[in-house]
Amino acid sequence: MRRIKVLLGLMLVLVAGLATAGYVLANPSAGFSEVNSDVFDDWGVCRTSACGEDGFYQICETTFRPVIAFESLGKNADLAYSLGEQIAEEYPDQLQRAKQVFYFVRNGVTYTPDIDQFEYEEFAQNADELATAIIQKGLGHGDCEDSTVLLAVMYKGAGYRSAIVVGSGHTAVLVYLPDYNKATAFFELEGEPGWIWAEATGKNNPLGWVPKEFIGVKLAAYEIKAETVDTVKPSAVPSTAITTTGQTTSSQPFPFFSVILLFWFLPLFRRRRRVQ
Known part of the structure; x- marks a missing residue:
């Protein structure tokens, strides 16, 4: 109950701050269209x-690029980025601020499979759409990629470097x-x-809890920065993220194709929770 009150209080502060700054709680991707059973913004x-050059993560044979995050950065920055900025103003301490950004997304988004919410097996929301739901309704609904994109964008707004990581069945x-x-x-x-x-x-x-299956294994990662929303095949090889062991990281090529097989042809985006 205390966490709920804290979250609601933070929302009220953020809404007041955004109103003062002149931000509008709007959905910047309202123009959806359906083509051959797929939905495009x-x-x-x-x-x-x-998957593919127009997919929201642009997953191809050897790399990926979470293009949907760039809909909320740079010249497209809107509510989600501004929420990060507001939290940065409220919490000048770096570690406390990082926790508050994390809590805002963790407590503000209820895990909901896409099929239950949108009647599609997969449907990604951008950061501003999910942030708008949280602010307007007090609670957002989404699955792993939705929370991930919102959190990555808010961390950028709050002044941090952030990256999106993908592994077997998860992001x-x-x-x-x-x-x-x-x-x-x-x-x-x-x-x-x-x-x-x-x-x-x-x-x-x-903050900092890691599912055990992602400890000690190579994961594909993409550091988030303001980029154009280009629907073209990404060319850069993904960065490698691995837990620190005190030993030298293997120099062998990153097995990205095997990640694709596991990531996209098994049940997608499972919720990860710490065992109590």
């Missing part, structure tokens, strides 16, 4: 598939917090230590 991004966020020491495991991204796993799909998950 007004950027031309397919919301019902992660989550890495946030750069080199001074955070309460994580289950610590990650290196392309050999750079200090990255913390942010798993917002379980209501009891603390």
